[in-house]
Amino acid sequence: xxxxxxxxxxxxxxxxxxGLMTVAEVKSVIKTLHTMLTAKEIxxxxxxxxxxxxxxxxxxxxxxxVNITExxxxxxxxxxxxxxxxxxxxxxxxxxxMTLKDNISTDGIETTCCSKILKGYKPIYNATVWNILxxxxxxxxxxxxxxxxxxxxxxxxxxxxGAKNPHNLGYVAGGSSGGVASAVGGNIAVxxxxxxxxxxxxxxxxxxxxxxxxxxYGSVSRYGLIAYASGFDQIGPITxxxxxTAIVYDTISEYDIMDSTSQxxxxxxxxxxxxxxxxxxxxxxxxxxxxxxxxxxxxAILNACKVxxxxxxxxxxxxLPALKYSxxxxxxxxxxxxxxxxxxxxxxxxxxxxPSYKDVNDMICKTRSEGFGSEVKRxxxxxxxxxxxxxxDAYYKKAQNLRGTIVxxxxxxxxxxxxxxxxxxxxxxxxxxxxxxxxxxxYLTDICTVPMNIAGLPAVSVPCGFDTKGMPIGMQLIGNxxxxxxxxxxxxxxxxxxxxxxxxxxxxxxxx
Amino acid sequence: xNYELVVGLETHVELNTKxxxxxxxxxxxxxxxxTHCCPVCIGLPGTLPKLNRAVVxxxxxxxxxxxxxxxxxxxxxxxxxxxxxxxxAYQISQYDMPLCKNGYIxxxxxxxxxxxxxxxxxxxxxxxxxxxxxxxxxxxxxxxxIEIVTEPDIRSIDEAKEYVxxxxxxxxxxxxxxxxxxxxxxxxxxxxxxxxxxxREFGTRTEIKNMNSITFMAKAxxxxxxxxxxxxxxxxxxxxxxxxxxxxxxxxxxxRGKEDxxxxxxxxxxxxxxxxxxxxxxxxxxxxxxxxxxEKLERYTEELGxxxxxxxxxxxxxxxxxxxxxxxxxxxxxxxxxNFIIGQIFRTIENESAKEEFSINVSAxxxxxxxxxxxxxxxxxxxAKSTLDKMLETGKKASExxxxxxxxxxxxxxxxKLCIEAVEKNPKAxxxxxxxKEKAIKSMVGYxxxxxxxxxxxxxxxxxxxxxxx
Numbered sequence: 001x002x003x004x005x006x007x008x009x010x011x012x013x014x015x016x017x018x019g020l021m022t023v024a025e026v027k028s029v030i031k032t033l034h035t036m037l038t039a040k041e042i043x044x045x046x047x048x049x050x051x052x053x054x055x056x057x058x059x060x061x062x063x064x065x066v067n068i069t070e071x072x073x074x075x076x077x078x079x080x081x082x083x084x085x086x087x088x089x090x091x092x093x094x095x096x097x098m099t100l101k102d103n104i105s106t107d108g109i110e111t112t113c114c115s116k117i118l119k120g121y122k123p124i125y126n127a128t129v130w131n132i133l134x135x136x137x138x139x140x141x142x143x144x145x146x147x148x149x150x151x152x153x154x155x156x157x158x159x160x161x162g163a164k165n166p167h168n169l170g171y172v173a174g175g176s177s178g179g180v181a182s183a184v185g186g187n188i189a190v191x192x193x194x195x196x197x198x199x200x201x202x203x204x205x206x207x208x209x210x211x212x213x214x215x216x217y218g219s220v221s222r223y224g225l226i227a228y229a230s231g232f233d234q235i236g237p238i239t240x241x242x243x244x245t246a247i248v249y250d251t252i253s254e255y256d257i258m259d260s261t262s263q264x265x266x267x268x269x270x271x272x273x274x275x276x277x278x279x280x281x282x283x284x285x286x287x288x289x290x291x292x293x294x295x296x297x298x299x300a301i302l303n304a305c306k307v308x309x310x311x312x313x314x315x316x317x318x319x320l321p322a323l324k325y326s327x328x329x330x331x332x333x334x335x336x337x338x339x340x341x342x343x344x345x346x347x348x349x350x351x352x353x354x355p356s357y358k359d360v361n362d363m364i365c366k367t368r369s370e371g372f373g374s375e376v377k378r379x380x381x382x383x384x385x386x387x388x389x390x391x392x393d394a395y396y397k398k399a400q401n402l403r404g405t406i407v408x409x410x411x412x413x414x415x416x417x418x419x420x421x422x423x424x425x426x427x428x429x430x431x432x433x434x435x436x437x438x439x440x441x442x443y444l445t446d447i448c449t450v451p452m453n454i455a456g457l458p459a460v461s462v463p464c465g466f467d468t469k470g471m472p473i474g475m476q477l478i479g480n481x482x483x484x485x486x487x488x489x490x491x492x493x494x495x496x497x498x499x500x501x502x503x504x505x506x507x508x509x510x511x512x
Numbered sequence: 513x514n515y516e517l518v519v520g521l522e523t524h525v526e527l528n529t530k531x532x533x534x535x536x537x538x539x540x541x542x543x544x545x546x547t548h549c550c551p552v553c554i555g556l557p558g559t560l561p562k563l564n565r566a567v568v569x570x571x572x573x574x575x576x577x578x579x580x581x582x583x584x585x586x587x588x589x590x591x592x593x594x595x596x597x598x599x600x601a602y603q604i605s606q607y608d609m610p611l612c613k614n615g616y617i618x619x620x621x622x623x624x625x626x627x628x629x630x631x632x633x634x635x636x637x638x639x640x641x642x643x644x645x646x647x648x649x650x651x652x653x654x655x656x657x658i659e660i661v662t663e664p665d666i667r668s669i670d671e672a673k674e675y676v677x678x679x680x681x682x683x684x685x686x687x688x689x690x691x692x693x694x695x696x697x698x699x700x701x702x703x704x705x706x707x708x709x710x711x712r713e714f715g716t717r718t719e720i721k722n723m724n725s726i727t728f729m730a731k732a733x734x735x736x737x738x739x740x741x742x743x744x745x746x747x748x749x750x751x752x753x754x755x756x757x758x759x760x761x762x763x764x765x766x767x768r769g770k771e772d773x774x775x776x777x778x779x780x781x782x783x784x785x786x787x788x789x790x791x792x793x794x795x796x797x798x799x800x801x802x803x804x805x806x807e808k809l810e811r812y813t814e815e816l817g818x819x820x821x822x823x824x825x826x827x828x829x830x831x832x833x834x835x836x837x838x839x840x841x842x843x844x845x846x847x848x849x850x851n852f853i854i855g856q857i858f859r860t861i862e863n864e865s866a867k868e869e870f871s872i873n874v875s876a877x878x879x880x881x882x883x884x885x886x887x888x889x890x891x892x893x894x895x896a897k898s899t900l901d902k903m904l905e906t907g908k909k910a911s912e913x914x915x916x917x918x919x920x921x922x923x924x925x926x927x928x929k930l931c932i933e934a935v936e937k938n939p940k941a942x943x944x945x946x947x948x949k950e951k952a953i954k955s956m957v958g959y960x961x962x963x964x965x966x967x968x969x970x971x972x973x974x975x976x977x978x979x980x981x982x
Binding site for chain 1: 551554555556557558559560561562563590592594596599600601602646648775777778779781782783784785
């Protein structure tokens with residue numbers, strides 16, 4: 001069996017003939033593996049070892065993992081095997097080999113944000129999401145690559161070098177959660193958690209031809225996520241299928257007392273309604289979203305509209321004029337918060353410290369000059385500037401006001417439509433090295449994803465085709481606050497109707 | 513020319529909540545360095561603050577006790593600056609929406625010092641300099657503070673002193689802080705300028721940072737106002753700057769000028785949600801506010817008939833006032849109890865902080881019993897006094913120390929016998945007295961009192977001794 005798209009449909013056939021699985025279950029790698037584990041067809045240790053072996057083979061090329069946690073993975077797997085032997089009821093995520101973006105704190109395991117300034121830093125506590133997954137028996141294969149402090153769209157600002165696209169190693173995996181997308185797309189992790197501040201889950205998921213969900217702000221605890229922009233950051237799953245995203249999201253979206261902005265999933269389990277009929281559902285398309293995007297991407301979106309019409313949904317066109325403010329609003333507000341969040345890296349308590357200095361100010365200055373990469377410095381400077389006395393009103397305050405306008409326009413839109421369909425990125429994956437050479441051009445590629453971070457809305461990116469070079473195209477389904485169940489339902493229906501044509505797994509990674 | 517001071521104070525008061533403002537670490541003073549810390553209060557990457565609601569309640573009570581309006585909606589902001597004792601490189605504070613606004617504290621001369629605001633914030637850690645190295649202790653980091661900011665309404669050093677003392681007392685009465693300046697649980701920044709008396713314009717001000725005692729604050733204000741006046745008189749101009757005060761040399765010196773003033777880049781902390789306070793919550797907190805010092809003073813002088821100077825001594829320490837009120841229950845003349853406390857009991861207490869604590873051997877109930885015995889004429893004042901001394905020493909009750917036979921007092925014959933003994937045994941005192949040293953008679957009266965176990969009538973004894981000597 002190959003636990004990849006193609007392959008996993010073949011196991012499904014195998015299981016179907018054995019009568020082990022229902023049709024509804026076949027769209028989930030997690031469920032497939034769960035069934036295999038609990039049926040003792042494979043031990044968790046064997047499964048984990050297969051992933052570790054595969055990582056050893058593939059990761060030098062993909063550069064998806066920056067820290068492979070073999071011991072943690074194997075001891076986690078042993079625990080799960082014990083539970084299986086004891087006949088315990090296991091949650092779906094138990095024993096499933098997975099990964100975390102390197103900005104999610106893991107007790108005793110180096111967590112660097114792929115920045116020189118945090119090299120060697122081992123947290124002394126766990127992020128809430130990792131606590132939840134760990135308690136559910138998740139097997140952590142390692143920490144994955146990312147743009148430094150999640151600032152970037154290609155993963156290339158990482159101090160470890162960028163993660164590569166499993167569909168073509170000459171292309172980037174996207175960013176900032178490029179490592180997770182590369183690992184999941186390259187079949188060296190079943191799923192991973194990334195973080196999305198301006199598109200950092202959805203964009204790499206789109207580039208790598210897989211599924212990525214940015215949940216509603218507040219639904220997944222941020223405790224332990226090393227902050228880039230606190231008012232925008234959100235942790236979410238990256239998986240190969242919509243159903244897997246639903247499983248992981250349902251697991252991690254718990255209210256957390258440690259995060260004041262946490263609200264949990266309000267008791268809604270997305271799996272319950274995942275396969276619901278979408279007849280009569282109104283799917284909105286903002287005209288502004290179809291402007292300035294590459295023709296092949298636009299075509300893929302319009303094709304998706306046809307699929308939805310065939311499924312009985314209604315396509316509704318509407319205007320979202322405030323969309324044009326999204327990029328400046330995002331870059332002003334996110335950088336302002338970043339300039340404050342990143343002030344703590346001073347070499348005093350943890351991480352990198354410059355080897356020679358005159359006094360404490362010199363030490364802090366040198367540590368930061370040597371420890372941060374140029375994209376991080378650029379955003380710290382921009383953020384400091386927009387908050388400075390005399391500029392605050394012109395930039396920060398104005399951007400805050402416009403944030404309100406954008407929120408309002410989305411709110412109005414959701415009075416008319418159930419979900420909004422949009423491209424995830426106006427193009428497909430960049431060739432390596434291209435994003436770094438022109439930062440402003442790269443900022444522009446975030447145009448489709450940042451509005452949801454500004455408005456706090458949930459959005460899932462799903463594959464919807466390929467360009468002429470064979471690189472995946474992605475589309476997003478955007479919902480109102482806490483409407484994860486709705487967008488995943490709509491996404492699942494699309495996947496179910498099209499997986500043969502729009503979904504193609506990279507030819508690498510774990511094969512059983 | 514005559515000048516007057518224009519002063520505004522910013523006072524930081526550490527709140528004595530059990531746990532810190534954004535985590536559940538203890539707020540206890542001291543402890544080995546970095547032992548009262550957790551990932552949150554040392555600002556480890558990824559940690560998030562969680563507002564301790566008790567801090568909000570304490571601050572609201574401070575606001576209510578100082579006549580403030582309580583904001584129904586407020587928020588937390590980040591004050592960004594870089595210093596090693598500040599582990600996140602920003603302090604979580606309140607900028608434009610403080611919890612309490614527009615209060616005042618009334619001084620004894622009837623003038624009101626208006627309070628612009630009271631806001632909540634976190635304290636920073638502490639740098640420790642040792643053998644040429646600098647260490648940092650984050651135990652204090654995250655301890656809740658309120659900052660109380662006045663309008664520039666203070667016009668003299670005495671007013672400033674009274675304001676601080678009054679604020680201290682109010683905070684102690686409502687129990688939100690012990691306000692110990694020497695331990696840093698209360699610190700003042702003084703904004704000070706001078707202007708010709710009668711002028712309505714403000715002069716250029718300087719800010720003296722971190723005054724940690726009222727005495728030093730007064731000295732610093734004196735030095736700084738004189739410096740400013742001298743400067744103006746000699747044709748110079750005061751420059752707006754931040755100063756530190758050196759208590760050894762009694763001078764102020766510049767920390768930074770206006771042009772290097774920190775740009776704190778305040779903005780709303782996205783990690784914390786809006787703080788909302790309902791009318792019901794404010795009402796409930798209002799009910800927890802005890803009788804405040806000013807109200808007590810008025811009641812003691814007007815209703816209980818205690819002279820103002822004595823009343824001031826009683827209200828100065830919350831525990832003393834509480835003790836006094838318990839001890840006078842059911843007695844006839846509160847003055848008697850007040851005198852015992854201010855006279856005899858205070859004499860046994862060494863310093864201010866011990867008065868603050870007021871942990872003495874005699875319970876209020878026991879003092880009450882003694883006063884009742886006196887008022888019912890079971891014992892005389894002399895016996896009452898000597899008994900109180902013993903009570904203070906032993907912790908026993910008056911009724912345990914005084915026997916039935918003690919209660920009658922001493923007859924004149926026995927007193928006279930003791931007086932004769934006293935004269936015989938104290939030839940030096942007799943000689944002194946004859947040489948005009950009036951006070952010498954006291955030691956002989958003392959002898960009589962001692963040997964009668966306090967039962968003799970001192971006035972009577974004194975008269976007898978005088979007649980014996982002459």
